[in-house]
Amino acid sequence: MNKKGAVVLHWILFGIIAAIGLFLYYSNTSDLPVQAPLGSWQLEMINSFLYKSELDLLDLDLSARETGWKVVSELAGRGGFLEQSSCGMEKGVNRWNIVDKWCLPDEKENLKTLFFQLFPNPEGRGFSPLAIAGQRIMSSGGMKTLKSTDHYLRQYTYDYSFNVNLHYSFDEYAQLAAEARKMVDTCRGEEALEAVAECLKLVKPEHWHYTSCDVPVVPQETRIWPFCVKSPNNVEIEGKVVEYNLALDFTGYSDPV
Amino acid sequence: MKIISKKAMMDDLFDVLFTVMVAFFALLFINAALVKSIDDRNERSLxxxxxxxxxxxxxIVEQEALEQGGDASALLGVRAEIEKHSTTLPLKAARKEGEVTLLVEGQQK
Structure with a gap:
């Protein structure tokens, strides 16, 4: 090996050693992609975008269900009405009838109205009208996008809608209305209040209670009786059976209104 | 006419030995830096x-609980787990600038 060749070889050696040193240094301390776990971009997309959107939708579902339950309880407490029944009130309880005129609530429409009054919507998002199908309520809030703020553009767009099971059916109102009609039609012809009470003993279902569900009190001196009616299907909302409050008028045809 | 001196033969011998040593260390380096690195990355990825x-x-468990009427009480724990991994998973370049934050955009009706 001549002198020139030996010098070149030595410089190459130094270069190689320096390169190895630099590589080892930067690969341990810097952002060289060789050290990142394989598939980290994809995993991050799943974790930080897909799962966060799923959590967001879970929050929405929870919020919708809580609001739905709250509305169901409030409506039941008001006899299914938003405010006052067109038949008026008796001791703060909405009446379902005046003699033979019935003022039954449109509970589903009232749910739709009251729901979005109580539904927390901090983003001020517009939702489609509430749809009710059996025990489920649903509405769509349009599309929503999660977007990263760093210079690697990543975004995920999803349908911000809810479809939740309330485990409660508004068909209970139809059942209560049928029971109420039967009680009124059967017993309002009785002249004496005691006779009305005796008549009701025969036709009143067990889940109907006079005045209060906790301490039932048979009304005196009036033929307009408030009732507390427990859910016929024993539907519980947050551990408490749904209770309807309504008043029935047992005034007979011949009695003054 | 070639003259093969004893010194030249020694030079060649050392050249060969040196080449073998360099190749040996190069192979060790390639194995450690690339193959082992890939194994580590695979393991971390898994x-x-x-x-x-x-x-x-x-x-999914929380979604099922909600569907069945349960209280989805473990939701906070799941959220914490996802946040925890959000700080380890983002691209390194993004992590360099701090935590990745998300913008929420939506079509308002």
Missing amino acids: GEMTAVLQNGHKI
Whole structure:
């Protein structure tokens, strides 16, 4: 090996050693992609975008269900009405009838109205009208996008809608209305209040209670009786059976209104 | 006419020995830096993937609880797990600038 060749070889050696040193240094301390776990971009997309959107939708579902339950309880407490029944009130309880005129609530429409009054919507998002199908309520809030703020553009767009099971059916109102009609039609012809009470003993279902569900009190001196009616299907909302409050008028045809 | 001196033969011998040593260390380096690195990355990827998939499973459990009328009480825990992995998974370049934050955009009706 001549002198020139030996010098070149030595410089190459130094270069190689320096390169190895630099590589080892930067690969341990810097952002060289060789050290990142394989598939980290994809995993991050799943974790930080897909799962966060799923959590967001879970929050929405929870919020919708809580609001739905709250509305169901409030409506039941008001006899299914938003405010006052067109038949008026008796001791703060909405009446379902005046003699033979019935003022039954449109509970589903009232749910739709009251729901979005109580539904927390901090983003001020517009939702489609509430749809009710059996025990489920649903509405769509349009599309929503999660977007990263760093210079690697990543975004995920999803349908911000809810479809939740309330485990409660508004068909209970139809059942209560049928029971109420039967009680009124059967017993309002009785002249004496005691006779009305005796008549009701025969036709009143067990889940109907006079005045209060906790301490039932048979009304005196009036033929307009408030009732507390427990859910016929024993539907519980947050551990408490749904209770309807309504008043029935047992005034007979011949009695003054 | 070639003259093969004893010194030249020694030079060649050392050249060969040196080349063998360099090749040997180069192979060791390639093995350590690339092959082992890939194995480590695979192992880390599997670990991260398992953790992320477990989060997905937890979300499904919460969704089922909600559907059945339960209280989805473990939701906070799931959220914390997902946030924890959000700080380890983002691209390194993004992490350099701090935590990845998300903008929420939506079509308002």
